[in-house]
Amino acid sequence: VQLLWQILINGVLLGGLYALMALGLVLVWGVLNIVNLAHGALIMLGAYACYYLFTVFGLDPFGALPVAMAVLFCLGYLIQRYVLNLVIRAPMFNTLLITFGLEVVITFLAQMIFSADFRTVNPSYAGANFLWLGATVPLVRLLAFGIALGLTFALWLFLDHTAIGRAIRATAQNLTAARLYGVNPRQLYALTFGIGAALAGAAGTLYGVVSQINPYIGSGLTGKSFAIAIIGGLDKSIYVLVGGLFLGIVEALTALYIGPTYTDVISFGILVLVLIVRPTGLLGRTA
Amino acid sequence: VKLASTLALSVVVVGVLATVPWWGSAVLVQFGINALILATLAQSWNIIGGYTGYPSFGNSVFYGLGGYGVAVGMVQFQLPFAAGLALGVFLAVLFAFLLGLPVLRLRGHYFAIATLGLAEVMTAIVSNLEIAGRNIGLILPLVKGDTLFFELSLALLVITTLTVAWISRSRFGFGLIAIRENEEAAAVMGVNTTLYKILAFALCSIFAAIAGGIHAYWITYLDPTSAFDITLNIKMIIMAVFGGPGTIFGPVLGAFVLSAISEVLATKVTSLAGIFFGLVIVAAIVFMPRGFTDLIRRFRQQGWRYFQANIQANRV
Numbered sequence: 334v335q336l337l338w339q340i341l342i343n344g345v346l347l348g349g350l351y352a353l354m355a356l357g358l359v360l361v362w363g364v365l366n367i368v369n370l371a372h373g374a375l376i377m378l379g380a381y382a383c384y385y386l387f388t389v390f391g392l393d394p395f396g397a398l399p400v401a402m403a404v405l406f407c408l409g410y411l412i413q414r415y416v417l418n419l420v421i422r423a424p425m426f427n428t429l430l431i432t433f434g435l436e437v438v439i440t441f442l443a444q445m446i447f448s449a450d451f452r453t454v455n456p457s458y459a460g461a462n463f464l465w466l467g468a469t470v471p472l473v474r475l476l477a478f479g480i481a482l483g484l485t486f487a488l489w490l491f492l493d494h495t496a497i498g499r500a501i502r503a504t505a506q507n508l509t510a511a512r513l514y515g516v517n518p519r520q521l522y523a524l525t526f527g528i529g530a531a532l533a534g535a536a537g538t539l540y541g542v543v544s545q546i547n548p549y550i551g552s553g554l555t556g557k558s559f560a561i562a563i564i565g566g567l568d569k570s571i572y573v574l575v576g577g578l579f580l581g582i583v584e585a586l587t588a589l590y591i592g593p594t595y596t597d598v599i600s601f602g603i604l605v606l607v608l609i610v611r612p613t614g615l616l617g618r619t620a
Numbered sequence: 621v622k623l624a625s626t627l628a629l630s631v632v633v634v635g636v637l638a639t640v641p642w643w644g645s646a647v648l649v650q651f652g653i654n655a656l657i658l659a660t661l662a663q664s665w666n667i668i669g670g671y672t673g674y675p676s677f678g679n680s681v682f683y684g685l686g687g688y689g690v691a692v693g694m695v696q697f698q699l700p701f702a703a704g705l706a707l708g709v710f711l712a713v714l715f716a717f718l719l720g721l722p723v724l725r726l727r728g729h730y731f732a733i734a735t736l737g738l739a740e741v742m743t744a745i746v747s748n749l750e751i752a753g754r755n756i757g758l759i760l761p762l763v764k765g766d767t768l769f770f771e772l773s774l775a776l777l778v779i780t781t782l783t784v785a786w787i788s789r790s791r792f793g794f795g796l797i798a799i800r801e802n803e804e805a806a807a808v809m810g811v812n813t814t815l816y817k818i819l820a821f822a823l824c825s826i827f828a829a830i831a832g833g834i835h836a837y838w839i840t841y842l843d844p845t846s847a848f849d850i851t852l853n854i855k856m857i858i859m860a861v862f863g864g865p866g867t868i869f870g871p872v873l874g875a876f877v878l879s880a881i882s883e884v885l886a887t888k889v890t891s892l893a894g895i896f897f898g899l900v901i902v903a904a905i906v907f908m909p910r911g912f913t914d915l916i917r918r919f920r921q922q923g924w925r926y927f928q929a930n931i932q933a934n935r936v
Contacts, residue, residue: 418936420905420909421936430861430901433854437897557843594744609726
């Protein structure tokens, strides 16, 4: 029971981070109808931004977070404005392929610039932890979890209570009507993709703190994000959170009872299973 | 007349290609084997991705299973190459059916994403199998002779292309195209969509598995990461889409052109070769979404406006 409790704690803490990873993907998917296969690569870039801000400028990883988000926002904005906007009305397969191509480009650039070595971000408090109800809680993971929750909440506030947020949701529902109300879709799409990329940047920063990074982590993270999006559905950011927690706990249990090499197999299995049994997502509607 | 001239030209091209091992350098022949195998993969992907409109991102699984069929058969059971190849094809077709039954029920992009993780899953599973040499891999008996492998690969590509040509003018193929264009309508017209999709998937798995088997025997070494190589998925899709998905010669043309360019890049500027495929697909989707073959056909009439028209059609 003691062990199970610990595993559950680990799973929940990991799950919060997973939810943040999927959040940007879900936003872009829901609004732009683009399944962004480069999402994981953007997370990877966020992790490297954190790594370099920490090692070169001595910036605390959690202080690096807004910087990484700003950088990724600009990158995302440019990608959407000058590349993806050109193909957004093409069949979904084409947008899928083009983000796939972007993933390849980003990964290879990262490998060239950052080298293929494993990197870790090790702030002085990396090993700190405390006991809570008999389970060990690593401090950085708890912080990462808290920030992930905070950003999820912030996105919800933004989408529900600001003019831009409303414009984004209106565009997702009906582009023509939104246009009639004065929404400039080119700009709005770029903005939405930028926010998605910024969320990926935040997720990457936190991922860099709790795990090792290399240029190839992207595709696996895209897969996980996608699994969470499918489990939760595309409706509300709170559903993404549930999806993330679910996957986090399942992976923690898998690592314990079946073996750590099988975590990816299990999350992929869940993805396929959910797609087949409930193509609309476990909790809500999928586009 | 058009059919006859295409046929004649194809026969001449294949005939010339078949003589390459007798006059070409060793490097050229080895490049040729790789290009032929990639062309076969692109062409087999064309059946499910191009004609049926179900873009699979996991076809390297069939390639890997073919390789493992040959490797396990020859190393663990001392079977001849052909028997190993049959084992590999059997495994791949079995896998195509088992996977296809649930996954092919998903529409277009859901299907694509459900297949994204396949290669990694198979790598994880095979790495834990004793009979497949775990993550160390298997070493196959050595055979000398690039000529043999060149001719084998060429023959396989010809057979795959002939199959695609047959598909493009058969009742079966019309059914697949109907599924691609509008699946509900196809079902209403009496096409057994599930059966057709699974048959298309199984058909493409056969050719990919044979390609994997030939490659494994040629390289004489197989381990999980190289067998289920994820970059192979990238390459075969990009080659097929660049050449023209849903056409008979597009994927082959795409595979040859892109193989040649990436080979030249790899010798001149190594770092550019990796990024090349990514850039090609981004540019191709923006400027020529219907592929190289469509570009050749329309460029003569429209000139540079062809690219502009493509962008205009899809931009926001």
